[in-house]
Amino acid sequence: MAKKKSIAIIGVSNFSLSVIKTLVDKKQQVTVFDYDEDKLNLHLSEYEYGVDVIVLDSTNKMALAKNGIKAYDVVIVGVGTNIESGLMTVLNLIDLECENIIARARDEKHKRILTALGLSENQIILPDALAGNIVAARSMFNIDLDVDVQSIDEDFVSTTLSVNNHNIFNKTILATGLSTTKDFNIIQIRRKGKILLPDDYTELKENDEVVVFARTTVINELAEKIQGGAKDKKDVNDELVIFEELENDNNKNMNKSIDDKKKDDDLFDSTAADDLFDSIIFDDNVNETIDVLKSEKNKKELKK
Template sequence: MSADTRKPVLVIGLGRFGGSVARALERMGHEVLGADTDPSRVQEYAQDLTQVVEADGTDQTCLERMGAASFTSAVVGIGSNIEASVLAVLALSDLGVPNIWAKATNEKHGRILERTGAHHVVFPEQKMGERVARLLNERLLDFISFGDEFAIARLAAPEPIVGLPLVTSECRRKYDVTVIGVKREGEDFIHAVPDTIIMPGDVLVVSGRVEKIEAFAAIHGD
């Protein structure tokens, strides 16, 4: 998809979360209108985003002047000020923005945002905390959760399946995980097939439910 076919996005609040989202959207080819009440942040992002304005994203009149109603997607990156984030979501909802994403600091905050009009609620601190906890057990090398207990993880090949083709180790039947691919040192990533033989030192990319992946990673022959 070329840049000119990507729809513009409004980002309210250019703190760590909102600013990161805004910059990522620009890299992906979206036009981004960023808004923040802090003039230093406006100056910081002036060269990175399509347009940045010093404005109160909780004020519906202010949003109307910015043309917020013409956006099909908006991100509310305000997190620490719960009242401000709720007011921003409410204002966007009243303006009829059809796709509102909002950052929440906890579950209660998230429920309020949903009832106020947010279509998608994100818990960045919670997700990062979960990610760190998963990686600290040293069984997983990398971990991505999709929010519904499903995940994709990178892990060292468990000893019991080393030397066997995947069709023999039967990872899906025995452990309820799917081996997506294999990475060997000095070689390109390969997509796993039933005849793929797992070698010592292989790193696997697997998918499945979180608890199943962790159990699979723990089957090293102790």
């Protein structure tokens, strides 16, 4: 767990709320400043601990100073749509000699102004640009959508992969062929809240979170091996084959039943019905023949 810090967040926005949630999850102490008390109560009342709220106007330098803004380890400016208020807040923080300032920029123009005020590149965050980089990385590589991409450049990517491939459960990194190479390295393993620094003889367990640093050319293959992507596809294909076989068997049985019924119908129509009709006709002829013979016999007897 990271060392506990005191963090001030100025302005309630969607960006700020996301930062607050993550910091609270990491057991950090957060104080949120905003001039709108209703907004503070609406969005932050769900937090029972870990979040303090202070109602003030951050464009007022004296108000910031009285509330000890300089004492915080980090000050994050997350003011939303009001760019002018955000810039005034940053100027006040610089004047009050706050050492660690992080400011949200809406776009590149806003970033240039913040840079001109004295903030460095590392102190300015463009949320849309970060989100775009992550989405682009996930569209190029076989990385779980629930996994964060920590960093990426043209050659290397750092990310976290979950061990879901049963073929590597309870096997060592060496046995699974995941030992460090020039193309990738397993940096750490997160298991049930603990951090492990692995070596070749560390066993991989189900649902381990493996932090890797790898070339972009091998990350897909690495993700498949750890997450079991290839196996999942095979299982799906096997299930489809089994389903198709069952469906074909059903169709064959259905067709057979239909053919048998047709045969029975044909047999009845062409044989049974004809035989029955012929037998009826034949019986009539027999009776008629018998009657004729009897009549002829009677005539002969009368002549005698």
